Amino acid sequence: MSNKSLTSGQMVLVALVLGYLGLILILPLGAIAVRALDAGPGLLLEALTDPAAQEGLVLTLLLAGIALVANGLVGIGAALVLTRQRFYGQHLLDTLVDLPLAVSPVMTGLAFLLVFGQGGWLGSWLDSIGIKIGFAFPGLVLATLFVTFPFTVREVAYVLIELGTDEEEAAVTLGASSWQTFWLVTLPNIRYGLGYGLVLTLARALGEFGAVLVMGGAISGQTQTATTFIYNALEERQESAAYGMALLLAVISVLFLLALEWLKHQHKKGRLA
Amino acid sequence: MSIRVSHLNKRFGDFIAVNDVSLEVASGELVAFLGPSGSGKSTILRIIAGLEQADSGSVFFANQPADHLHARARGVGFVFQHYALFRHMTVANNIAFGLRVRGLGRSAQNRRVGELLDLMGLHGLGQRYPNQLSGGQRQRVALARALAPEPQVLLLDEPFGAVDARVREELRHWLRRLHDDVHITSIFVTHDQEEAFSVADKVIVINQGRVEQAASPAEILDHPATEFVARFIGEANVYDGIVQAGQIAVGKLHVPACGLPDGTSASAVLRFYDLKFWREEAGIARVIRTMTLGDRVKVEAVIDDGPVIYSQFPRRSSLLAGIEPGCRIQIEITLARLYPHGDLPLQ
Numbered sequence: 346m347s348n349k350s351l352t353s354g355q356m357v358l359v360a361l362v363l364g365y366l367g368l369i370l371i372l373p374l375g376a377i378a379v380r381a382l383d384a385g386p387g388l389l390l391e392a393l394t395d396p397a398a399q400e401g402l403v404l405t406l407l408l409a410g411i412a413l414v415a416n417g418l419v420g421i422g423a424a425l426v427l428t429r430q431r432f433y434g435q436h437l438l439d440t441l442v443d444l445p446l447a448v449s450p451v452m453t454g455l456a457f458l459l460v461f462g463q464g465g466w467l468g469s470w471l472d473s474i475g476i477k478i479g480f481a482f483p484g485l486v487l488a489t490l491f492v493t494f495p496f497t498v499r500e501v502a503y504v505l506i507e508l509g510t511d512e513e514e515a516a517v518t519l520g521a522s523s524w525q526t527f528w529l530v531t532l533p534n535i536r537y538g539l540g541y542g543l544v545l546t547l548a549r550a551l552g553e554f555g556a557v558l559v560m561g562g563a564i565s566g567q568t569q570t571a572t573t574f575i576y577n578a579l580e581e582r583q584e585s586a587a588y589g590m591a592l593l594l595a596v597i598s599v600l601f602l603l604a605l606e607w608l609k610h611q612h613k614k615g616r617l618a
Numbered sequence: 619m620s621i622r623v624s625h626l627n628k629r630f631g632d633f634i635a636v637n638d639v640s641l642e643v644a645s646g647e648l649v650a651f652l653g654p655s656g657s658g659k660s661t662i663l664r665i666i667a668g669l670e671q672a673d674s675g676s677v678f679f680a681n682q683p684a685d686h687l688h689a690r691a692r693g694v695g696f697v698f699q700h701y702a703l704f705r706h707m708t709v710a711n712n713i714a715f716g717l718r719v720r721g722l723g724r725s726a727q728n729r730r731v732g733e734l735l736d737l738m739g740l741h742g743l744g745q746r747y748p749n750q751l752s753g754g755q756r757q758r759v760a761l762a763r764a765l766a767p768e769p770q771v772l773l774l775d776e777p778f779g780a781v782d783a784r785v786r787e788e789l790r791h792w793l794r795r796l797h798d799d800v801h802i803t804s805i806f807v808t809h810d811q812e813e814a815f816s817v818a819d820k821v822i823v824i825n826q827g828r829v830e831q832a833a834s835p836a837e838i839l840d841h842p843a844t845e846f847v848a849r850f851i852g853e854a855n856v857y858d859g860i861v862q863a864g865q866i867a868v869g870k871l872h873v874p875a876c877g878l879p880d881g882t883s884a885s886a887v888l889r890f891y892d893l894k895f896w897r898e899e900a901g902i903a904r905v906i907r908t909m910t911l912g913d914r915v916k917v918e919a920v921i922d923d924g925p926v927i928y929s930q931f932p933r934r935s936s937l938l939a940g941i942e943p944g945c946r947i948q949i950e951i952t953l954a955r956l957y958p959h960g961d962l963p964l965q
Contacts, residue, residue, distance in 0.1 A: 511702035514696070515698060516715065519719065519763065522690065
């Protein structure tokens with residue numbers, strides 16, 4: 346796109362969009378970077394080597410890793426079911442996939458507590474066999490899985506529809522089993538879409554706050570994640586720790602953004618085939 | 619391997635795609651399924667391949683029922699309209715796919731791939747990816763891939779639909795030559811009559827999910843079994859009328875209706891090449907337009923007190939002498955076909 350071809354009206358529109366993006370995206374991120382670096386790199390490093398910060402970070406990364414694996418498997422399976430099968434209630438399922446996007450994470454945490462928390466429907470029974478979910482690690486896993494569910498399913502389903510069934514049918518007529526068709530034809534074709542969905546999943550898992558706060562309670566050293574660490578640090582006026590962690594998360598997000606761009610580019614290249 | 623299909627039915631919702639279809643393809647034959655789009659010809663092909671389940675009816679390979687066989691176990695080579703090449707694999711890996719999933723050794727795979735690349739005129743393209751090939755090359759890769767596991771039957775769904783006219787012509791010759799070399803029982807689906815007649819040993823004309831006629835190209839051209847075939851094959855004028863005094867009057871043009879009793883309602887089908895026009899002031903029609911179509915000229919005329927009629931002549935035909943827009947012409951019918959409504963054709 347060349348600037349020369351823009352009319353004055355279009356230039357105003359572009360300026361408005363850029364100004365808007367600057368205000369709501371770039372300015373806040375820049376402010377965090379400036380504020381965090383203001384405190385000096387030494388202090389920043391010190392804040393991040395604090396055991397509570399490290400435990401929070403490790404917990405968040407662990408949750409993100411679990412979400413990655415679970416959504417990788419379930420996401421592909423659900424996307425295949427949604428796009429390659431015809432069954433009763435399919436439309437309902439298709440709608441339900443988007444539920445976590447529509448529901449507030451805080452509400453989600455609350456709902457999970459009602460079911461799995463102490464005195465919840467399943468909570469008392471789980472308690473009696475020695476499994477604790479609310480305010481414990483399993484609760485954080487559940488909350489994270491819930492909020493990250495749509496991303497991989499949606500991306501993979503989208504690619505599967507775009508792909509059509511021709512190549513899979515060709516594989517079958519050439520004598521491939523369902524398993525061979527999946528590994529040799531379907532999976533290589535959806536790999537960039539899958540990657541895209543998984544990076545979105547990671548980003549969401551890393552950034553989730555409301556559900557893990559309500560479900561986990563942000564107990565330092567137990568259920569405190571990176572985001573709830575920031576919240577607690579701010580509450581306790583440990584600002585350098587809060588900004589340090591926020592900057593670290595921001596840097597990771599930028600890396601994800603670059604990964605998404607690369608995956609999008611690869612997918613486009615592959616589609617030209 | 620011979621193929622027999624018996625009383626096949628298939629619906630998609632309310633749409634009847636295949637309506638009680640029975641047909642036979644002899645071992646080693648090259649057969650075309652010819653019909654307009656949406657006629658069900660591709661669905662029949664996909665049922666034979668096992669890619670689609672029939673609602674009822676049976677498919678037999680070499681007189682053995684094949685309905686219970688999964689598509690991967692039918693030993694059928696299938697060529698898709700849009701190639702369906704594996705876009706993330708090289709040409710060589712595409713062709714080797716059917717051998718690889720059968721667990722054939724690496725060196726045997728390579729040998730077979732080399733043979734097929736040579737046979738298909740794709741030498742030196744083995745390491746390319748599909749998106750680096752032309753349409754004609756892609757379709758030849760698709761053909762090579764289907765042939766690699768040495769199938770007993772080759773099915774091609776509109777195989778040349780997605781390439782331009784010149785390449786299509788070339789691919790037709792390929793298919794015909796290939797079949798003459800390999801003699802594999804083959805069926806291809808097409809909506810292009812020229813393609814069907816120039817390539818196939820036998821043409822099966824399909825319309826609205828039914829077989830209209832199954833015969834040699836010459837038989838279908840000379841003796842169309844139904845009104846649909848007569849209209850669809852070649853270009854024709856069609857007039858509906860009622861037989862009176864042994865003929866149907868189309869304006870001043872009288873179409874002989876020998877054998878049909880007076881009062882019969884019928885369609886008269888007049889092929890372009892079953893008509894003769896020549897210039898004559900006392901004629902029964904007036905020329906409106908002449909159109910040059912390559913080596914042929916199409917003439918459009920209006921019959922006195924009647925509708926428009928078309929015919930087509932070689933450019934150097936003596937019949938065209940003096941024919942120009944506005945002139946009067948005489949019309950001679952060399953062959954008329956009559957199809958009584960709601961009844962079987964007489965002659």
